[in-house]
Every structure is written in structure tokens, then in C-alpha cells.
Amino acid sequence: MASIKDVAAEAGVSAATVSRVLNDHPSVSADARTRVLAAVETLGYRPNAVARSLRTDQTHTLGLVISDVLNPYFTELARSVEEEARALGYSVIIGNADERPDLQDHHVRNLLDRRIDGLLVSPTDGGSPLMLDAARAGTPMVFVDRWIPGVDVPVVRADGRAAVRDLVAHLRGLGHRRLAIIAGPAATTTGRERVDAFREALGAYGLALPDAYVGQGDFQAESGRRVTEGLLDLPEPPEVVFAADNLMALGALDAVRARGMRVPDDIALAAFDDIRWFVHTDPPITAIAQPTGELGRAAVRALVARIEGRPGESVTLPARLVVRRSCGEPPSPLPPLSPAPRSTP
Amino acid sequence: MASIKDVAAEAGVSAATVSRVLNDHPSVSADARTRVLAAVETLGYRPNAVARSLRTDQTHTLGLVISDVLNPYFTELARSVEEEARALGYSVIIGNADERPDLQDHHVRNLLDRRIDGLLVSPTDGGSPLMLDAARAGTPMVFVDRWIPGVDVPVVRADGRAAVRDLVAHLRGLGHRRLAIIAGPAATTTGRERVDAFREALGAYGLALPDAYVGQGDFQAESGRRVTEGLLDLPEPPEVVFAADNLMALGALDAVRARGMRVPDDIALAAFDDIRWFVHTDPPITAIAQPTGELGRAAVRALVARIEGRPGESVTLPARLVVRRSCGEPPSPLPPLSPAPRSTP
DNA sequence: ACACCCCGTGTAATCGATTCCAGCACCGAG
DNA sequence: CTCGGTGCTGGAATCGATTACACGGGGTGT
Known part of the structure; x- marks a missing residue:
């Protein structure tokens, strides 16, 4: 796979100049810029995110540890989290704890090892030392849905x-x-x-x-x-x-x-x-x-705010009752008999 | 966050020795080993996966691009994939394409940029140039559930x-x-x-x-x-x-x-x-x-085989009909009236 | 006694990017 | 003509790990 040096050689410039072009640094001549872009094109070059992360100490990645992927509530949450994160320029790595504290710890450790920029957690238990230490050590963190009392971490929930x-x-x-x-x-x-x-x-x-x-x-x-x-x-x-x-x-x-x-x-x-x-x-x-969707989005916004040094506050949204027939007589006099309001041509 | 140099300093050895201890390299004295492990403990050191990946050119990570997380079929698939991958020492990053080719491409590109070791895909479409190029370029890849004809990639499906x-x-x-x-x-x-x-x-x-x-x-x-x-x-x-x-x-x-x-x-x-x-x-x-679960596991096994240089073959498993009542009269004379076979004390 | 080997260790190169700093060329002002 | 910018560029350091290589010391075989 082509590296920045290959691009530099192809374009007849130094690696530094290639990097500047790729990061929209102002002081690059129009000539160099076009040559670099052409070289990028012909080589099919893509910057190595691993190397970039090592240098910049940023992964542009959020970790999301949920309690159970097979629960539709959490998959909907995960979806909205990924969506909002993507809109804000972040990727998401999901860890599924399956309601097991040991698995939760495994994923938190894994995500921390990968130096994710921030962590979104819906804790399965009262919090392992690992997670509490990370929070205290200043890892940007936000709790979603469930939370752990006594920890200074914003909570987004219903x-x-x-x-x-x-x-x-x-x-x-x-x-x-x-x-x-x-x-x-x-x-x-x-x-x-x-x-x-x-x-x-x-x-x-x-x-x-x-x-x-x-x-x-x-x-x-x-x-x-x-x-x-x-x-x-x-x-x-x-x-x-x-x-x-x-x-x-x-x-x-x-x-x-x-x-x-x-x-x-x-x-x-x-x-x-x-x-x-x-x-x-x-x-x-x-x-x-x-x-659910709004919770996921709010959680991401709070987390990204923390990551970028802004406050990032807790959010509580109301849940609401949806009455159907499983508790007794129907909410409306009769179950629907006529077609839905939308027209059928 | 403590780095390998901090550990080396704390233990009074060089970074090389620390690395050797952490990677179970045989030629380390018992004395050095205990001092290093003690230093790791007191500093709470965890190796930086980013740096390690850059050096070794391995991320121990699999990418999984699925068509739709909100579809229970795919979340079950994702779960079994992660499970098997974990058992084999790999992590999984999931990308949700939402049945949109552009999103699918976004995730494939993102995963490739992160230099994942292999890619598991359930393609949303006939395959973008990006994916086809990656396959041709030798990125270890396996299709699950859906596949793209004419590409030399193992297929695991029902x-x-x-x-x-x-x-x-x-x-x-x-x-x-x-x-x-x-x-x-x-x-x-x-x-x-x-x-x-x-x-x-x-x-x-x-x-x-x-x-x-x-x-x-x-x-x-x-x-x-x-x-x-x-x-x-x-x-x-x-x-x-x-x-x-x-x-x-x-x-x-x-x-x-x-x-x-x-x-x-x-x-x-x-x-x-x-x-x-x-x-x-x-x-x-x-x-x-x-x-579903078996498909996910088989797919991971095939992919990991490819990654580790072994063959990694296609697998086809049979699906089966489950008759219920939505097509007409019940399979059994009457809907169940008696308790299930399990005893109720 | 000498050559040789093995063990444990440190030095340094390396992975692929980013970025500080120095330098060069060219410009206009004095 | 000289001086001081300004604009662009490349060299080199750096991030945190791994690993080839060299080296010193101690043991062994002849």
C-alpha cells in the first residue's frame, strides 16, 4: 500500500509538502498542490489512519459500550449514535457487553488500548475499577440510558x-x-x-x-x-x-x-x-x-463537546406511554376497521 | 498516559526489554521480568495499540460491513461474528450501510484506512470500484449472506x-x-x-x-x-x-x-x-x-484463515422452513392448549 | 589458554504520518 | 544595493511501539 513517501517521490516533492496538501495547509504553491493531487490519484493513495493517530494523538473515534446488541432498543441507540458521530466527523466502535460485567470490561479495555477519543457507556453494573479509573483519569466519557451514581460523568437518559x-x-x-x-x-x-x-x-x-x-x-x-x-x-x-x-x-x-x-x-x-x-x-x-434516537444524538453531542474541551452537559428527556390492547379493552371504541387515512390510488 | 519508556525507566531497564517481557520473548532474565511487571503494575501501563499496529502492520481487527443494523437478522449475525472473532483474538468494527451503497463505501473506506486485517461484507449492491479494488489488491475478504459474483472471495451463506x-x-x-x-x-x-x-x-x-x-x-x-x-x-x-x-x-x-x-x-x-x-x-x-449464528462463526473462521495465510473456503448451509399459522390452518390440529413439556414445580 | 557459543541486554532503525525550524528565492522599500 | 519580509519548501524530530544487530560476560570444549 502506497505511503506518503511514494506520493512525494511520484510528485517530486517532499513528504512534508504532501502532508500539507492533504491537510489544506495554506502555504503550498498551486503547482505543488496539483502535482501532489495527481500523484495521490495515480497511486490510489489513502493516508494511514494508524500512523496519523500515533502522531496527532487523536483517533477521531468514539467507543460505545452497550449492554446487549440483540435488544432492539440498543441497536436503535447504536444506530443514532453512529449517525450523529458520522455527521460530526467521528467513527464509532461498538462493544457488546451482553449484560456481562466481564465482557463490558473487556471492551472498555480494548477501546482504551485503541486510544479512542471518548467513551459512551450504558453500564451493565456498578462500574469496575477500570471504568472508574478511566473516568477519573480524564477520559472523556458520557453515560447513556443507564449510569453510575457518584461519578462525575454527564448522563443522557430518559x-x-x-x-x-x-x-x-x-x-x-x-x-x-x-x-x-x-x-x-x-x-x-x-x-x-x-x-x-x-x-x-x-x-x-x-x-x-x-x-x-x-x-x-x-x-x-x-x-x-x-x-x-x-x-x-x-x-x-x-x-x-x-x-x-x-x-x-x-x-x-x-x-x-x-x-x-x-x-x-x-x-x-x-x-x-x-x-x-x-x-x-x-x-x-x-x-x-x-x-431513543434523540438520546443517542444528545449523548454524542455531549461527548464530542467534552472531547473538544467544551462543557458537555447531562440531558434528561421524557418517555411516554403508548396504550395498546395488552392490558385490557382497547383505547378506541373498536379496533381499526377502516383503512388508514393515507389515500390508496 | 504512561508509555513503554516510563515503564523502562521505572524498572531500570531499556524499552526493548520491557517490550520483550510484554511479548513473552524467551531471552529475558527472571529478575528483569519481575521488575518490569512490577513497574507495569504501579504505573497502570497499557500498551498503545495504535503504535503497535503501526510497527507490526497488524491491527488484530476485523471489519464487518452489514446492510442494516436495525434488521434483527444482521444484529444476530454481528453478534456471532464478534463472539467468534474474540475467541480467535480479534476485535470487530461494525459498519452499518443502511442498505445505501454510498454509506457502504464510506465504511469500507474508513475500515481500509484503519488498516483492518480483514473485511467481512454483506454487500448492499453489485460492488463499488473501491471494494472490488480492495479485493483484487489482496485485502483478505469474505462475503457473508450476500455476495458479488465474479470476484474471487469466499462466500459464507445459507x-x-x-x-x-x-x-x-x-x-x-x-x-x-x-x-x-x-x-x-x-x-x-x-x-x-x-x-x-x-x-x-x-x-x-x-x-x-x-x-x-x-x-x-x-x-x-x-x-x-x-x-x-x-x-x-x-x-x-x-x-x-x-x-x-x-x-x-x-x-x-x-x-x-x-x-x-x-x-x-x-x-x-x-x-x-x-x-x-x-x-x-x-x-x-x-x-x-x-x-445465522453458524454463518457468522464460519465467516470469521474463513476470514481469519485467509489472514493467516491458510486457504479459507466458502461455506453454504441449508435454511429450513418453520411453519406457523400465517398461511392458513395450523400445523397441529389445534393451537397449544397444554403447558410446554418443561415441568412447572 | 584460546576459541567459541549462548544468554541477556541495550542501541538504533523502523513503521507513516505531522510539524517545527531553517533556508532559499524573490519582492518592494529605503 | 541592501535590508527585511513573505511564500514555499525540505530536513529532521517526534509519536510508541518492535526487532535486527552488536556487545559483554560467563561457561564449555579442546
Whole structure:
């Protein structure tokens, strides 16, 4: 592969001049510039990003460590992160932690070794020494979705509190009284907060959240299935199951179906995180939707600001309730019978 | 951040010795080794992967360019690729082309600039000069899922021909005669092959595939919706719609629902690529399942073989039909009523 | 005793870029 | 004619690693 020296030789100039042309440095003669560009063209030269990074101490790369690629919420997040980063002149390297702290550490270490300019993390746990040290050592960092308390790192996330209140109001309005939740890992903020918000909202209706109605999941489908089976086995099973993420809702659906029971007749179901498929499940699932794309973009903006020495602040966006039919009678009098408003020529 | 010189100074040896210790070079005294390791520990030293790559001309990194991260098929592929690569000592950088040739080129260029050791591609189109040149220039490369004919690059993919025949047999068995397909872009192999396989299977039953029954999609949900609307508007609409990927099936479902029609009563639906949600859609969707994880792993093995100078061959694995209820009467006499075989204590 | 070898180590070159600094040519002003 | 810019250019240092080569010291074989 051609190097800058080859280009220099081809153009009859020094490597320094080639570099200046490529970096739009003003003091290059028009003549030299055209000769260099011609040489670049004929050799098909492309600058070696590795060498450039070593010299400039900048990789123009962001690391993104997410908890689970197979979760549509995170892939949507990853997509918007990459999009915004690209618009700002950065590339993104994604690390998938699969909800495993050891894998998370592996990726953080790998990204740090590659000298990425900044790190976007949705932590799987309370934070390993590695990550905390990096933050303290001044690695530009931003937390997305989940965060670690007590660390001086901006947090970009959605606040689901109001939406959870709306959900509980909706459930109460349908007459449900025994409400259970499939929680995420207590080591994650979203794992704790969603339970807290749920309990708080129930409290506002004078309802308690008994321990038996708090199932411990791990944000994976299998745990949703397992927890739901446990809930159904209770002497007094809940009337509603609220899954703290979409994969656990999938698992819950598996469990309910395996018993030959029906949603919402036998048990109601709601989920945190909305995904496109929820419109077409049987029944369509009521969910709390996060502004995922906006979160990803805001996180990148905050991180790039930090990298470039600007402040880079925390952002909290509201989530909202999307009512469908999985908790009981439909929001509208009848399921849609007529075509959608758009014209069909 | 500490460099190898700092470690050398701390340990009272030269940088060469530090390097030898870190790379398990045999000729280092036990004494020097312990002093170096101690220095590494106290300084929290981590080798700079950028510098190392520049010197050794190896990044231990694979590039993976996929057509669409939001497609569960590709995220599953990406996950298995990363897993196998990690097991073999490589990292993976993912580029998402979003089915756009220009974006695909952007990522290929970016990955090449970073001097990745090898490239895994699921091409969005017939191949830009950039990619073809790279292949010819000897960049280790492997195609996954989709490929480009006439290029000397191993291909790892699933063969859906038999499964499509099974599907058509299933549809014929249910009495369907007017079968339509929502095709992928003609520029992709999977876009063409799935139509060909479908037409061939129909032929075996003496059925034709009229042009009007071949809708042109682009593997995205929106195109599935649009094409389905067109099919439904036909004077003689098809009895079955076969979507060439899962996202277009989602779009088809959107379109059918917007008309207040029902699957499979008013129209049957089947899809290429199986995903977990298809079990829970209304109705559960009959699909052709690829051995996605195995494809990803095989692709990595082939690529790493090429990188390390070994042959690295093409692999073709069979896909299989998974019958559910979206094409008509259920495979079993009744939908499951009893609990799943696993015991519930 | 001498030649030889092996072990452990350091010096220095190298990878491909960027950038400081010095120098050369040419210009206009005094 | 000289002086001081100004504009362009190349030489060389540098980033942080790896590795070929040389060297000193100690052991071994004859």
C-alpha cells in the first residue's frame, strides 16, 4: 500500500509538502498542490489512519459500550449514535457487553488500548475499577440510558417516571389491582428506577407492591419467562405483569402462551421500551416509549463537546406511554376497521 | 498516559526489554521480568495499540460491513461474528450501510484506512470500484449472506432453495394458488435468488409467477408496506404474500392491518428470515430460518484463515422452513392448549 | 589458554504520518 | 544595493511501539 513517501517521490516533492496538501495547509504553491493531487490519484493513495493517530494523538473515534446488541432498543441507540458521530466527523466502535460485567470490561479495555477519543457507556453494573479509573483519569466519557451514581460523568437518559404514572393510571382505570413487575438487575440504574417509579405510582393509588410481585430479571428474555412462571404459580397471581424491558416482555409472553393462557383476558402485560413489533404482537402491547434516537444524538453531542474541551452537559428527556390492547379493552371504541387515512390510488 | 519508556525507566531497564517481557520473548532474565511487571503494575501501563499496529502492520481487527443494523437478522449475525472473532483474538468494527451503497463505501473506506486485517461484507449492491479494488489488491475478504459474483472471495451463506420449495409445497397443500413475492433489491444476490427459488418452486407445481406478483422492495419495512398495498389493489390480488426478509414482512403486516384485513383469512403471509417475535405476532408467522449464528462463526473462521495465510473456503448451509399459522390452518390440529413439556414445580 | 557459543541486554532503525525550524528565492522599500 | 519580509519548501524530530544487530560476560570444549 502506497505511503506518503511514494506520493512525494511520484510528485517530486517532499513528504512534508504532501502532508500539507492533504491537510489544506495554506502555504503550498498551486503547482505543488496539483502535482501532489495527481500523484495521490495515480497511486490510489489513502493516508494511514494508524500512523496519523500515533502522531496527532487523536483517533477521531468514539467507543460505545452497550449492554446487549440483540435488544432492539440498543441497536436503535447504536444506530443514532453512529449517525450523529458520522455527521460530526467521528467513527464509532461498538462493544457488546451482553449484560456481562466481564465482557463490558473487556471492551472498555480494548477501546482504551485503541486510544479512542471518548467513551459512551450504558453500564451493565456498578462500574469496575477500570471504568472508574478511566473516568477519573480524564477520559472523556458520557453515560447513556443507564449510569453510575457518584461519578462525575454527564448522563443522557430518559425519565420514565411520568409515563409509569400514566401506565398505572391506565391500569387502575381498567380495574386492575394486583400489579407485578419484572425488574432489571439491581446493579443497573434502570433496573432500580423502574421498580421505584412503579412502586411510587402504585403508592399514589394506595396500592402496595409486595415483594412477591417484584420478580428479579436480568433484561434478557429467558429471565422474563422464568419470572413470569413464578408469578403465575403464586397462590394469588397478579392481574398485570409489567416487564422492565422489551426482551423480558417477550419471555413473559412465552411463559403465558406455554400455559395456554391469554393476554389480556387471563393476565395483562405492559413493557418498558417500545419496539415496532409491539404493534403486531397478539395482542398489541402497551409500552413506554423512549425517545431513543434523540438520546443517542444528545449523548454524542455531549461527548464530542467534552472531547473538544467544551462543557458537555447531562440531558434528561421524557418517555411516554403508548396504550395498546395488552392490558385490557382497547383505547378506541373498536379496533381499526377502516383503512388508514393515507389515500390508496 | 504512561508509555513503554516510563515503564523502562521505572524498572531500570531499556524499552526493548520491557517490550520483550510484554511479548513473552524467551531471552529475558527472571529478575528483569519481575521488575518490569512490577513497574507495569504501579504505573497502570497499557500498551498503545495504535503504535503497535503501526510497527507490526497488524491491527488484530476485523471489519464487518452489514446492510442494516436495525434488521434483527444482521444484529444476530454481528453478534456471532464478534463472539467468534474474540475467541480467535480479534476485535470487530461494525459498519452499518443502511442498505445505501454510498454509506457502504464510506465504511469500507474508513475500515481500509484503519488498516483492518480483514473485511467481512454483506454487500448492499453489485460492488463499488473501491471494494472490488480492495479485493483484487489482496485485502483478505469474505462475503457473508450476500455476495458479488465474479470476484474471487469466499462466500459464507445459507441456501434457501429447499426451504422455499417446502414453503411452496406447504402453501399448495393449503390450497393457495395465487402466490406473490416482495423481492429485495435486484442488485443483491439474496434479492434475486429468493425470487428465482420461488419461481422455480412454483414452476414445479405448474404455477407461474406473473410480473404483477413480483413487488420490488428494498428490504426495509416501508417498502414492504408499499408493495403490499399495490398487491392488494390489483384486480385479482394474491392469496399469499411472501416477503423476502423480516422487515418487509413487518411492513406487509402494517398494510394489511391498515385495510382492516386479517392474516391468514383474507391473505396469507410468509417471510424469509425467522426472528423470535414471529412466534408472538398475530398470527404467528411462517418463516424460513437461517442458521445465522453458524454463518457468522464460519465467516470469521474463513476470514481469519485467509489472514493467516491458510486457504479459507466458502461455506453454504441449508435454511429450513418453520411453519406457523400465517398461511392458513395450523400445523397441529389445534393451537397449544397444554403447558410446554418443561415441568412447572 | 584460546576459541567459541549462548544468554541477556541495550542501541538504533523502523513503521507513516505531522510539524517545527531553517533556508532559499524573490519582492518592494529605503 | 541592501535590508527585511513573505511564500514555499525540505530536513529532521517526534509519536510508541518492535526487532535486527552488536556487545559483554560467563561457561564449555579442546
